[in-house]
């Protein structure tokens with residue numbers, strides 16, 4: 001795939017096969033993600049490679065947040081547990097609002113780098129900001145201090161079971177102003 005095709009065919013995937021993708025590919029994706037532009041070289045990333053026990057606890061949290069319906073609770077648990085890998089995304093807290101804003105931009109660029117690299121290998125992703133992934137209890141489960149870092153969701157990684165339909169993107173003219 002050339003870069004244009006990769007950009008156009010990448011989708012946020014909700015349904016993953018249980019197949020494990022190699023750790024080495026995920027590690028390489030994360031290492032490459034550190035090459036995102038990073039103003040002031042703040043190195044804001046706090047990635048956490050979530051193990052099975054932690055994921056089970058986050059799955060329970062998601063199930064609890066979804067309420068008492070057992071079908072919804074199972075789906076909520078499966079959602080967290082099924083993808084091959086789950087990486088929690090966080091950034092270091094900064095006193096300065098602008099710095100925090102820039103650091104979040106860096107994280108966003110990083111996620112896209114990782115996502116595109118994985119997609120080149122036929123591995124799909126979803127950046128999830130579901131309530132469970134940033135919940136006050138998620139800090140304790142993941143082992144992070146809310147005073148020091150800010151959770152920004154999780155990156156789900158795995159082989160796609162169902163590729164979702166391509167959502168519309170309105171034409172550029174709708175978003176581009178030109179000045180004299």
Ligand SMILES: Cc1cc2nc3c(=O)[nH]c(=O)nc-3n(C[C@H](O)[C@H](O)[C@H](O)COP(=O)(O)O)c2cc1C
Nearest residue numbers: 010011012013014126127128129130153164166167
């Ligand atoms: C910061 C961020 C948070 C997101 N959070 C979620 C989420 O919690 N759940 C979800 O299903 N998709 C989430 N997405 C994915 C978007 O919904 C998705 O990009 C959008 O529907 C367009 O689909 P596409 O990525 O396949 O083009 C998130 C995307 C971003 C950039």
